Amino acid sequence: MPERSRAALRRLTGDGDAGLFGQDWEGAAAAAGRAAAARPELAWPGALLAWFTEGHEGAAEAARWWAHALRAFLPTLDLAGAAARPGEPRGAPLADGWRRCAAAGTAHDPALRAALEGPRAVRAHFLAECDRASAGGRLDEAWEHAFRAGWQRPFAADLDDVLGRLGDAAEAMGSRPRAALARLHLRAWAAARRGA
Numbered sequence: 001m002p003e004r005s006r007a008a009l010r011r012l013t014g015d016g017d018a019g020l021f022g023q024d025w026e027g028a029a030a031a032a033g034r035a036a037a038a039r040p041e042l043a044w045p046g047a048l049l050a051w052f053t054e055g056h057e058g059a060a061e062a063a064r065w066w067a068h069a070l071r072a073f074l075p076t077l078d079l080a081g082a083a084a085r086p087g088e089p090r091g092a093p094l095a096d097g098w099r100r101c102a103a104a105g106t107a108h109d110p111a112l113r114a115a116l117e118g119p120r121a122v123r124a125h126f127l128a129e130c131d132r133a134s135a136g137g138r139l140d141e142a143w144e145h146a147f148r149a150g151w152q153r154p155f156a157a158d159l160d161d162v163l164g165r166l167g168d169a170a171e172a173m174g175s176r177p178r179a180a181l182a183r184l185h186l187r188a189w190a191a192a193r194r195g196a
Contacts, residue, residue: 025052036068043072043094050097059101066098067107070115073151091115123149123158130165139173159189 009020029052036045046069054062070091095116098107107113114125126149133142146169150162163186170178 028052036065040068040071041073043069046070046072047094047097050094050101054097054101060103063098063101063103066094066101067109067112069094070098071111073148091118123162125149127162127165130169134169134172139169143169143173143175143178160186160193163189 006017006021010016013020029049032045032048032052035042036049039045046065046067050062050065050069053065098112098116107116110125111122114121126145130142130145130149133139133145143166146162146165150159150166163182167179167182167186170176170182
């Protein structure tokens with residue numbers, strides 16, 4: 001920030017440089033920890049905690065937080081993936097961080113393995129989990145997996161399949177509102193693809 005702007009802020013607030021321009025990383029990490037606990041689907045808290053713990057607590061704890069960020073919904077990667085280079089997937093810096101910090105470098109969790117591979121692998125993983133849960137009669141779980149298949153790493157190639165599975169799972173578990181919403185989205189998606 002230019003000195004002229006800094007001086008104006010000091011004059012307006014009556015605060016010094018430390019209060020205005022210092023960075024409280026411990027405070028930021030504490031806030032990110034609260035956000036991660038309350039909203040595990042958000043990527044940015046895990047990314048911030050991974051970066052912080054990598055420098056303060058070591059690689060094992062940082063790898064845990066990189067994995068947390070990788071398992072989050074893609075749309076929440078905007079802030080977490082701000083370090084991506086132009087043309088690079090937003091999740092690439094998170095995957096690089098995990099690979100740098102993970103002891104064995106091998107993801108044993110299938111969802112994390114899929115996240116490291118990319119959006120198509122994530123979609124395939126959660127659709128397969130949806131099918132397994134449906135076959136086992138775990139209908140709430142099937143709906144959740146179908147939801148994650150569609151929104152954890154969204155892309156349009158097979159959205160009709162995802163929306164159909166969401167509707168099927170919702171109907172099977174007796175949730176008429178969720179089923180109606182999935183069918184509404186499916187009709188809108190089909191109409192958009194036809195150009196209607």
